[in-house]
Amino acid sequence: MNELKLLIAGLLISVSLCAQHRTQVYLSPTGNPTLLNKIQKNASYLLTEFNVAFMEEKSPALNEVMFSESARRAIQSLWKTSPFYCEETEIITNLVTRTDRNYEIRNISLVFQIGDTEDSLHYEEGVIILTPTGLIDNFYFGLERHRYQDLLNAGNTVTDYRRRQIILDFVENFRTAYNRKDLPYIRDVFSDHALIIVGKVVEVDENSPNMLESSFEKKKVELIRMNKQEYIDRLTRVFSVNQFIKVGFDDIEIFRHPLYERIYGVTLLQHWTTSSYADVGYLFLMIDFKDEDNPMIHVRTWQPEKYTSADEVIGLGDFEIVQ
Structure with a gap:
């Protein structure tokens, strides 16, 4: 009888765990x-x-x-x-x-x-x-639910609303592609002639006569330019040496180009965490909607948050578009 009770108790525990x-x-x-x-x-x-x-x-x-x-x-x-x-x-x-x-x-x-x-x-x-x-x-x-809806509602026209929905879907997929180390997806969403700019923090020469007293100001950001293949090669190395990649996006803003209605700029704060490294920086994407079913990234820039002031953040107005 006691064995039966124990058996029933064990069964109940198993059922409870499954229910959870x-x-x-x-x-x-x-x-x-x-x-x-x-x-x-x-x-x-x-x-x-x-x-x-x-x-x-x-x-x-x-x-x-x-x-x-x-x-x-x-x-x-x-x-x-x-x-x-x-x-x-x-x-x-x-x-x-x-x-x-x-x-x-x-x-x-x-x-x-x-x-x-x-x-x-x-x-x-x-x-x-x-x-x-x-x-x-x-x-x-x-994205967080309220922020997602706010970004959608900022659309001024039906077309703008639809494209914002596509942009947010695109941005969420783009972000998750890094989490799953999906190089083919990332490669496909960049234009073959994409411009990639990455901000690298460098130390200022301490012997320079222009050296400032603040330790914060002893650092500056050097903007490194690379093409699509160079960026993919770099990303391949990052993916291969890290067990996990976690990418989070905050403070997203969407801008439509004043002259070219198919061109949109997205600025956001990117939180990047891997098994060996973590940083926070401003990410800018210029996205072309010539083919709405397959939006294409023409420009990607990243700048470290800590060493980039608000007026230094790269945006849509920093690029001249030639049709």
């Missing part, structure tokens, strides 16, 4: 309840698989029926560098219809760990993209 791994997604009603149920089921399956895989230190099982092949590859690549889980047992949110007729689910709170200490816990918001038939087509780390 489950995340159920509930979405606002749409006109198609069958499709809504399918999307809720697929999203719940994905998040629960993340939880189980994280707790059991394995890769998530991605049922081929629920995912596109590109989504499965992207998730598997992301998982190799950034395992995470959803600590919510229920997510109640809206199902958003995008301008490309796909669906998205935002506001998914995620926790992932870099290192072995309590301070190594980080929080992100996940985004699930689904096809019109409810297939999971992408997953990436998204």
Whole structure:
């Protein structure tokens, strides 16, 4: 009898632990309840698989029926560098219809760990993209929900609003590509003639007659110019020597060019963390919407926050566009 009680107790504990791994997604009603149920089921399956895989230190099982092949590859690549889980047992949110007729689910709170200490816990918001038939087509780390909506609402026209939505989707994918070390994606979104500028902090010669007393002012930023291939080669080396890459974006601003409506500039504060190095800097991207389905980066610049004043931050107005 005692053995039976112990067996039942053990079973209850196992069931309880499994229940803690489950995340159920509930979405606002749409006109198609069958499709809504399918999307809720697929999203719940994905998040629960993340939880189980994280707790059991394995890769998530991605049922081929629920995912596109590109989504499965992207998730598997992301998982190799950034395992995470959803600590919510229920997510109640809206199902958003995008301008490309796909669906998205935002506001998914995620926790992932870099290192072995309590301070190594980080929080992100996940985004699930689904096809019109409810297939999971992408997953990436998204912007904070209120900031995302504010940036969208700043659009002055329907076209501007649509492009801002595409830009934010692009920026979120671009950021997550670094987290998953996705060199092919990064290579494809840069123009073959892209201009890459990276700010390097250098020490000023202490024997210089212009040496200033402040230790802060003993440093200056040298802007190094490189082409697309040089940047990709450099990134390849960074990815190969670091176990993980974590990239976060803050303070995002979007500007449309006053003369060329297809050209947009995005400025933001980038938080870069790897297993061997961390920094914070101002990132600027010039994005061309000549092909709205495939936006292209013509310019990428990075400047260290600590040694760059507000009036030194590179932006859209610093470049002359020749048509």
